[in-house]
Amino acid sequence: MAIIIIRTVIVYFSLLVTMRLLGKRQLGEMELSEFVLAALIADLASLPLQDLGIPMINGLVPILTLFCCELLIAGLCMKHVRLRTAFYGKPSLLIVRGRISQKELHRNRFTPDELMQELRNQGFLDISTVQYAILETDGKLNVIPFPNQCPVTAEQMGIDAGDTAYPFIVINNGRILEANLKHIGRDANWLKKQLDSRGVQAAEVFLMTADQTGHIYFAKREEKHEP
């Protein structure tokens, strides 16, 4: 058991260091430690399932050890910026004011083709329109265009866009969600009035959403068709 714990810790930190050296582009929208955890846990969990000769505890102990390491590292990284940089790295500026930083590109093992592909994925064809392209610590590329390339907002146009609010589901497949009704400041009486005005019972509703401004989306449940 002690050997399993020590081996797990060694493998965990070895993978952490290896993946850190490989660069962020390997991660695919996961933080480094999450990626390492995901890579290890799936295999560890399947070990005692595949081989009945391996005691269950040999699968559980490394999973619990990894869980502890991950929580401790995440907690410590929240408190200590330097530790966070050491484990997760820093965001890298691949494009600064329309100019590619070749050094950063090379450091992150990003080829120009891959950079262009990422930019195209986000709708940018011309690098000179990009003010900043930032490779985040989870491997995601965030692109910020020059202000003159940004879409015009309603505020810039002087248009009153009206108030919008988050729509909550209040009836899901005939089931009333009381907690969501409370979120929008309504009660069962209000809902009954709304249903009565549409001539239906809650059980007949497929989906009903409502927000705090009173906007309602309503979809009646379809009749079952006999084959």
Place this chain on the structure above:
Amino acid sequence: MNREWAAGILLVLLIAGAWWNIHAVDSLTGDILAGLDASQAAEERGDQAGAQAALEGALNRWLEADSYTHIFIRHAEIDATADAFYELQSQLLSGEGDSSAAYDKLRYHLDSIQRMEHPSFGSIL
């Protein structure tokens, strides 16, 4: 910070469990090895009944720890040790040939189980 504390405490408990396990396996293998030594000494004195009784005691100690061994030890190791026990037992019962190799084989398996739980450079790597 509660979750981090919980993780830290769990890690400490796991390490404590591992430490307890080292002592448990030391105690189990130590008892059995002592029984084996007594059995071999009796056998060398020509006391076949004493050798068989001491081996029986060691075998019972192994079988009594069945729940522990099945939770913590690889089943291949358990089977190999049980095989070595019964091989030695049948050799003692038949009274034919030199049984020292069978004693050594069983000792090797027990040593291997003990070594497996002791953290060392070799066992970790």
